[in-house]
Amino acid sequence: MKTAGRVVVSGLVAGMLAISAVGCMGQGQASERRSGSSVITAEEMQALSVSSVTEAVQRLRPNWLATRGTLSIQNPNAGRPIVFVDGIRFGTAESLQRVRVADVEFVRYLNARDATTRYGTGHAGGVIAVTTKR
Template sequence: MPRLRVFLVSGLLVATFGCAPTQTVSRRGQDNQLITEEEIEASRAPTAYDVIQKLRANFLSYRGETSFDKRKSQPYPTVYVDGQEFGPLSSLRTIPASQVATIRLYRSWEATTKFGTGNMGGVIAVTTRQ
């Protein structure tokens, strides 16, 4: 009976922590999917696109075909500003870096959960300064 209890408790712990959400964190203890206001200011980049290109170029990378129907495939992230759909990656060039508080990359599965279907290329979410 004690072995069964140990086995069940161990299994429960593995299931609980194995299913917990994860966050990508760099060696410096910073979230790799987030560009902070401090990083944006330090980059001295003129636009949100330039900030991303300088600090996290992988945000702008091709994600591959996301659908068997090429007309519906979104191989690049969609840009959202303050929770509203804003446009394709090129729209980041119209956002002055001085107006940006944070920039976060949501991978396809995160983007679908947070912003709904149709974001299989992921989402770059820009939060502006208030």
């Protein structure tokens, strides 16, 4: 994948220098751009003919389900991803079984840092965020 960009100085605006950034992404295979992606689209799930969101994640992005960090007896789910559906906490990764593929617009994985920024502490395993078609 090739990327290019340029910075254009567009003059003074109210005594301040205005700068515009312009970028473009080179052409490439769609699958090449998606590989390693943090998103699974409804189209990708439909193309697989999967029966559950869990199955789609297992087949397309199995690393999302990996346990991260250390586990403890007190909190055995500490390093596992937490599922949110439309911004509401839904449960552990196993709860993806209850989400109908037909209702999903896309599924996104947020790493621990991004999950903490968006949802607060307690997401060492990251977040699998499901957005439905509503």
